[in-house]
Amino acid sequence: MSPRPGFVLEVDRSTPPTLFWHGEGFRLERLPVGSRVLYGPEPVAALEDPVSAIRGALLEPLGDSEPLAALLRPGMKLTIAFDDVSLPLPPMRRPDVRQLVIEQVLECAAEAGVDDVVLVAALALHRRMTDAELRHALGDRVYDAFAPHGLLRQHDAEDPDDLVHLGTTDQGEEVEINRRAAESDLLVYVNINLVAMDGGHKSVATGLASYRSLRYHHNPRTMQHSRSFMDQERSELHSSNWRMGRLIARSGVRVFQIETTLNTDTFPEQFRFLQRREWEWTARDRAGFLASSKALERTPPRVARTIFHSIRAPHRMTSVQAGEVEAVHARTTANVYAQQLVAVEGQSDVLTMGLPYICPYNVNSIMNPILVACLGLGYFFNMYRGAPLVRAGGVLVLSHPTPWDFHPGHHPSYIDFFEQVLTESTDPVEVAKFEQAFATDPWYVHLYRTGHAYHGVHPFYMWYWCAHALEHLGAVIVVGGDRAAVRRLGFTPATTLADALEMASDVVGPDPSVLHLHSPPLALADVRP
Amino acid sequence: MKGLVFERSLPRFAASRLASALSGSGRGAGVSPLRLAELDPPALPGPEWLRVRPLLAGICGSDLSTVDGRSSRYFEDVVSFPFVPGHEVVGVVEGPSVPGGPEPDSRVVLQPVLGCEARGIDPPCPPCAAGEVGGCERVAFGHLAPGLQIGYCADTGGGWSSAGLVAHVSQVHGVPDALSDEDAVLVEPTACAVHAVLRARVAPGATVAVVGAGTLGLTFLASLRHLAGPGTVLVGAKHPLQRRLASELGADVVVAPDQLGRAVRLRSRSLEFSGHLSGGADVVADCVGSAESLAQSLAMVRPRGRVVLVGMPGTVHVDLASLWHREVELAGAYAYGTEDVDGTRRRTFDLAMEVVGRFGLGRLVSAAYPVERFEEAIAHAGAAGRRGAVKVVFELRPRARRGAAS
Numbered sequence: 017m018s019p020r021p022g023f024v025l026e027v028d029r030s031t032p033p034t035l036f037w038h039g040e041g042f043r044l045e046r047l048p049v050g051s052r053v054l055y056g057p058e059p060v061a062a063l064e065d066p067v068s069a070i071r072g073a074l075l076e077p078l079g080d081s082e083p084l085a086a087l088l089r090p091g092m093k094l095t096i097a098f099d100d101v102s103l104p105l106p107p108m109r110r111p112d113v114r115q116l117v118i119e120q121v122l123e124c125a126a127e128a129g130v131d132d133v134v135l136v137a138a139l140a141l142h143r144r145m146t147d148a149e150l151r152h153a154l155g156d157r158v159y160d161a162f163a164p165h166g167l168l169r170q171h172d173a174e175d176p177d178d179l180v181h182l183g184t185t186d187q188g189e190e191v192e193i194n195r196r197a198a199e200s201d202l203l204v205y206v207n208i209n210l211v212a213m214d215g216g217h218k219s220v221a222t223g224l225a226s227y228r229s230l231r232y233h234h235n236p237r238t239m240q241h242s243r244s245f246m247d248q249e250r251s252e253l254h255s256s257n258w259r260m261g262r263l264i265a266r267s268g269v270r271v272f273q274i275e276t277t278l279n280t281d282t283f284p285e286q287f288r289f290l291q292r293r294e295w296e297w298t299a300r301d302r303a304g305f306l307a308s309s310k311a312l313e314r315t316p317p318r319v320a321r322t323i324f325h326s327i328r329a330p331h332r333m334t335s336v337q338a339g340e341v342e343a344v345h346a347r348t349t350a351n352v353y354a355q356q357l358v359a360v361e362g363q364s365d366v367l368t369m370g371l372p373y374i375c376p377y378n379v380n381s382i383m384n385p386i387l388v389a390c391l392g393l394g395y396f397f398n399m400y401r402g403a404p405l406v407r408a409g410g411v412l413v414l415s416h417p418t419p420w421d422f423h424p425g426h427h428p429s430y431i432d433f434f435e436q437v438l439t440e441s442t443d444p445v446e447v448a449k450f451e452q453a454f455a456t457d458p459w460y461v462h463l464y465r466t467g468h469a470y471h472g473v474h475p476f477y478m479w480y481w482c483a484h485a486l487e488h489l490g491a492v493i494v495v496g497g498d499r500a501a502v503r504r505l506g507f508t509p510a511t512t513l514a515d516a517l518e519m520a521s522d523v524v525g526p527d528p529s530v531l532h533l534h535s536p537p538l539a540l541a542d543v544r545p
Numbered sequence: 546m547k548g549l550v551f552e553r554s555l556p557r558f559a560a561s562r563l564a565s566a567l568s569g570s571g572r573g574a575g576v577s578p579l580r581l582a583e584l585d586p587p588a589l590p591g592p593e594w595l596r597v598r599p600l601l602a603g604i605c606g607s608d609l610s611t612v613d614g615r616s617s618r619y620f621e622d623v624v625s626f627p628f629v630p631g632h633e634v635v636g637v638v639e640g641p642s643v644p645g646g647p648e649p650d651s652r653v654v655l656q657p658v659l660g661c662e663a664r665g666i667d668p669p670c671p672p673c674a675a676g677e678v679g680g681c682e683r684v685a686f687g688h689l690a691p692g693l694q695i696g697y698c699a700d701t702g703g704g705w706s707s708a709g710l711v712a713h714v715s716q717v718h719g720v721p722d723a724l725s726d727e728d729a730v731l732v733e734p735t736a737c738a739v740h741a742v743l744r745a746r747v748a749p750g751a752t753v754a755v756v757g758a759g760t761l762g763l764t765f766l767a768s769l770r771h772l773a774g775p776g777t778v779l780v781g782a783k784h785p786l787q788r789r790l791a792s793e794l795g796a797d798v799v800v801a802p803d804q805l806g807r808a809v810r811l812r813s814r815s816l817e818f819s820g821h822l823s824g825g826a827d828v829v830a831d832c833v834g835s836a837e838s839l840a841q842s843l844a845m846v847r848p849r850g851r852v853v854l855v856g857m858p859g860t861v862h863v864d865l866a867s868l869w870h871r872e873v874e875l876a877g878a879y880a881y882g883t884e885d886v887d888g889t890r891r892r893t894f895d896l897a898m899e900v901v902g903r904f905g906l907g908r909l910v911s912a913a914y915p916v917e918r919f920e921e922a923i924a925h926a927g928a929a930g931r932r933g934a935v936k937v938v939f940e941l942r943p944r945a946r947r948g949a950a951s
Contacts, residue, residue, distance in 0.1 A: 436807075453811065
């Protein structure tokens with residue numbers, strides 16, 4: 017049976033309560049009659065034989081690329097870059113897609129007699145992955161073959177010796193990327209496309225870039241002109257990355273792009289109720305929900321966090337394509353849309369969403385308030401094409417505990433950003449005035465390079481991610497969050513969803529139209545205003 | 546006339562120590578050696594002494610330490626019992642005038658240190674001879690009972706009494722009409738802060754961190770802005786009112802106390818090791834005086850920087866390895882006298898009155914209690930920050946005078 021497409025449900029009196037993520041927990045909320053709920057499509061069918069599909073993609077590349085085998089020769093320098101721990105979410109069960117793809121690439125390289133091969137985790141300004149995370153992503157065989165010999169590296173955007181300046185785009189954007197990657201005879205990039213924003217020229221131009229280069233598109237102006245950054249045709253973020261990517265190609269860096277898509281089969285059996293539409297819950301789903309909820313109520317937050325972060329998603333690969341970057345990415349994007357796109361008629365006054373325990377930047381870590389804002393206003397708000405799900409001046413209602421809690425090892429500059437920058441302003445443009453001091457701070461640089469810390473500038477990027485939503489919305493209300501933390505973000509705390517909707521009506525008027533973005537599964541709204 | 550008397554009573558001392566440890570500072574006043582009593586005015590110790598009737602008398606951190614039973618044993622020999630506490634005093638002169646002194650009924654603030662001149666010691670000790678009365682070497686000697694200040698001496702009375710006190714003519718300073726009573730009661734703590742700022746030797750453009758934003762922290766901040774030309778000034782303030790006042794008084798950065806080290810690190814672009822910054826602030830003013838605040842100060846001062854102890858410490862346990870290794874200067878800052886400002890010798894109290902007037906520090910007075918409600922007053926002072934207050938005072942003015950600027 018083919019998976020059912022996504023759709024928009026109109027809530028009536030018989031509609032059961034709707035499931036909202038609430039951090040490391042869930043809430044069942046009764047939405048007002050007449051509200052709409054957006055459900056994503058069911059997980060599409062996975063590739064039956066992903067290894068064969070990978071081999072096929074390498075043999076029959078897209079665009080003007082030759083097959084991978086034809087690009088390999090003895091004595092050449094080969095670099096294989098791959099997406100870091102921020103993808104996929106949650107981390108997937110073994111074998112990870114990166115392992116499957118890289119094993120095939122390495123097999124081709126071995127057959128061609130290539131022996132100068134280096135793997136590079138494309139961190140950009142993200143934290144360095146732990147050995148366990150690298151081993152999980154690459155598999156034991158690859159990890160053990162490369163890591164002990166120093167051939168498994170993590171991109172260091174602050175290592176002047178391992179960066180090379182390739183030039184400046186016609187828009188004045190400086191392009192500086194990883195030297196090993198740039199000076200290799202072939203750069204193979206292994207990507208995971210979880211959402212439409214990922215991949216394409218963004219893989220190399222962002223994942224292997226330095227702060228000097230990233231600042232041209234990671235800034236408030238770019239984000240305010242990316243409407244949305246899930247829609248590449250209307251995303252200044254992508255335009256900038258594409259200009260950079262084309263400059264990288266023109267400068268002689270040969271990139272062989274391998275992109276994969278995953279289905280939205282996100283949670284294991286014990287949490288399968290999360291994936292189901294509430295009126296279709298079986299007795300077993302209800303029991304699963306009750307057991308999980310009751311157990312979580314009695315579980316200390318730290319323990320609950322550990323439990324959730326140990327989840328390994330049953331994601332499966334739905335497509336793989338390889339070859340020239342733009343041709344590959346066009347097909348990848350079509351495949352992402354096939355999994356996630358849902359048509360929505362009209363915008364709403366109020367958009368509600370429950371936020372989970374995880375986002376790209378807190379894998380095995382703490383979802384601090386800045387990341388809560390980024391996940392809600394950056395990622396989920398931007399899950400649209402055409403027009404935002406909520407009208408200009410409308411209200412976004414988030415459900416998340418928003419704890420005033422930070423991982424000091426992973427997010428040191430976030431703490432200072434929260435304490436010393438957001439106390440001055442929450443306007444992304446104003447906030448940007450503090451960026452240089454954080455970006456060049458020697459302690460943050462040290463922690464980024466030697467520990468497992470996000471770069472000093474990273475919290476600014478998270479806040480810029482919110483810039484379009486902050487400009488568009490009339491108010492942001494957080495249900496069930498730490499009140500002080502919510503206020504520090506510039507948002508309004510509410511105890512219950514009913515309170516939040518009442519407060520929202522003060523902004524948008526009485527009897528507002530409400531739309532709830534249900535997740536999981538992930539959905540990308542195709543909104544016709 | 547009612548007043549508060551602090552007596553020597555070991556059982557009550559122990560009880561107050563226990564109560565404050567269990568319930569918080571200021572919560573042990575009821576079981577402490579402090580009691581409300583009918584008091585007679587103290588006798589004049591000599592011809593150069595005059596009577597002062599308090600109008601407002603502040604409750605200081607050192608008073609709280611005494612009531613809480615947390616004072617250092619260091620002070621045992623420079624205090625005489627029973628004494629009437631209260632050394633932050635604005636009052637009016639009563640009785641006959643003294644040659645060279647203020648007119649009867651004029652408003653004065655008290656410079657409470659009992660130095661050589663007040664003690665009738667002639668020739669005075671070298672610090673007193675130099676006008677640095679805070680450094681007096683004879684505070685336990687002379688014709689007066691021991692007592693480093695009025696408010697700790699059995700012979701002088703103190704500010705927490707409507708029976709009044711006696712002060713040597715050298716200890717009173719006339720109050721300009723422009724200052725309200727509330728402003729004037731802040732002159733003595735501000736004089737401490739003025740002296741501390743000058744002890745801090747803040748170079749132009751220096752980064753200064755202020756630990757604590759109670760009365761001392763805030764008056765230090767105002768004095769710093771008045772007397773020095775610092776670069777960035779960062780303040781660790783726990784409570785909302787403290788944070789607002791710190792910003793109003795000239796702090797560039799105001800953060801929660803546990804964030805101050807991080808804020809200093811960011812501004813000084815330091816690295817960290819062993820819980821200390823590699824660089825740090827040029828000057829740190831510890832306006833709390835606890836082991837934690839001193840350790841925090843040492844962790845955020847730069848090598849060869851200066852930590853000034855403004856708040857009164859007691860017995861504290863602190864690792865001084867970093868002080869030794871980084872050649873940090875640790876300076877105490879007690880009381881006042883005369884100061885060298887731009888090559889001119891000026892009385893600390895005159896400078897303090899300038900600061901109080903310029904910044905309107907009377908706004909720091911948050912609550913006033915009659916002495917009969919001393920338990921409430923002291924409990925309020927002990928929890929001042931948490932209860933949205935800064936300075937709590939005893940109200941000794943006649944009803945008609947209250948609220949009117951003098």
